[in-house]
Amino acid sequence: MKSHLLSTGDLTKGDALRVLDTAAELRSLADRPIKKLPTLRGRTVVNLFFEDSTRTRISFEAAAKRLSADVINFSAKGSSVSKGESLKDTALTLEAMGADAVVIRHGSSGAPHRLASSGWVRSSVINAGDGTHEHPTQALLDAFTMRRHLGDLDGRRVAIVGDVLHSRVARSNALLLSTLGAEVTLVAPPTLLPVGVSSWPVATSYDLDAALEKTDVVMMLRVQRERMNAAFFPSAREYSRRYGLDDRRFARLPDHAIVMHPGPMNRGMEIAANVADSHRSVIVEQVTNGVAVRMAVLYLLLSGADTTEHAAGEPTA
């Protein structure tokens, strides 16, 4: 791995497997009464959240704390950022406080990249979701969850369904799952597929029913109802009829197939309540796995950075 995690496109297959294998070891901690390791004692992780995302923030917070790191939560609301402070000044402030890793969530695509390449900070930058670009740790936890249920992802079929255009989860998953050898199909109405998607290492389809029959994983993306106001689709009901995972479609899934959703869900819109709560749904498990995967990312980025005890196969800066 490099010294930052900005895009899953930067990960080689070896990098990705190292994260997933490390996460598998760390996941066993979750079932122990004492969940803490001393690995990152004395290191400081800053959660820099310019957008509200309680779920992602507490997942990173739990991950850092289970590795004994000090955690500083910096939320844009009510802080100097809401008073017009620039990303640069915020970054310089964090740097002055001695952050070893900055976990950044930002509404502007590329903001983590900017933070990592600008020279404003020396710390590792972890992208926790940037605009409509990427959300690499979500993709890693998704891949981790798939592996637990399906084993090796090589040749596995994954359908990612919904608002691909605006989804950072879809981008990160398309790149990562392809790297891991899975066959990804993006399913969406034509209005919600990006121009240029034909250059991605994935297949695309406008027809959810055709994609479902042979899939091993169906991942439903959150679709904002407001999108219909910009004419991406006519109405929430029509979207749901054509692209929602309802009971009827659920029944046609292969027996071994799993259902995923990055959350938060619009029950009744992109996914029916029965489906979300079914035995094939791994949505709650995704959350548990998220902590383990984020522990692995923090561990590999931070503990590998300035120690020599890690032999070959460990991350390089």
Next chain:
Amino acid sequence: MTTYLVTGASLLGSGSGDLLLADGHLGDPADAPPDAVRIDASGLVALPGLVDLHTHLREPGREDAETVESGSRAAARGGFTAVHAMANTEPVADTAGVVEQVWHLGQTAGYCDVRPVGAVTAGLTGQRLAELGAMADSAARVRVFSDDGVCVSDAVLMRRALEYVKAFDGVVAQHAQEPRLTEDAQMNEGTMSGVLGMQGWPAVAEEAIIARDCLLAGHVGSRLHICHVSTAGSVELIRWAKSKGWNVTAEVTPHHLLLTDELVASYDPIYKVNPPLRTADDVEALRAGLADGTIDCVATDHAPHPTEDKECEWAAAAMGMLGLETALSVVQAAMVDTGRLTWAEVADRMSVRPARIGRVSDQGQALETGSPANVVLVDPAATRAVEPADSASLSRNTPFRGMELPGAVVATFLHGRATVLDGKLQ
């Protein structure tokens, strides 16, 4: 006034000749007085002073980014003897008072002729026409009108503007950008925008307006100029409009001749510009269009911004790039060194035609006895790495920083007076 005798210059890139600059005009070198300052121009190319149809000088209103003086110093260093100062200042240049102020500031600075562009609509709001006639009749004698920065998107208003400026031989310079198709747009819509997760800026948003305005110009028989053409489709449309005999002209910026949207992958807002950087195929079509004359001229769209407006995340950053000091070098790299334009054609695209479009009578003239002594001497063999801190502009937002570019302006003469000698401002 100093008299200069320029010797051994390659006039428009061919042969070798002398130029006498006396009393603001070119004279017969045989008549050079003994006290004339001799400038050995062997190895240098002499061109008529460059004319920029599209410059943002930011004054009045944003004197932290640029002033008329600093911008015209940058222009002189780039070999320009005339620039057209865009109207999107604060206050907007939509009255005789503001355009006269800008014109006077240019006169006072004295580094190049500053020709104010008048706004088409009052306050650039696209609601009603600005007082175009008053600006045309003012001391600034405005002939180019533009809402640049925003598109005159209302078809009726655009039609009326095109018709109205006929009364004083004006031209409407359109910033072609269909507003609804480009809401929140950040970069060219294509492969890169999909990968980078950025709101796309489709080529059709530019081309749809160009098609409409060409049809309007043809319908009412007016002069239309298209600002900063950036797509292959736009070149095709302009080629078609010209084939109809309509009075349509167009410009391309240096950066659209050299840079592509691949650079946006850095997420560095130094590459954020309106219209956005496009693809390599677009760059190729723009070069071909400039070479065959479909695109009439190169215009810089020099757009200074203070550091803090670029030192931020992409979405928060301002759009625009510096261009005056690098324009000729970029054109040499993209067009001359690639064999697509001769130096004589560079003179046509960067001086003669833009002067004609802007109706600037004392610029863009042939290098012959009697012409105004607006001359630039270029060393085509020089190379330099672009260093933002060296700029005469108050701003530093050049996308060419660190690039090795060919060519250097050695001297610029404005109405016979040296504004640049030995590459240094006078």
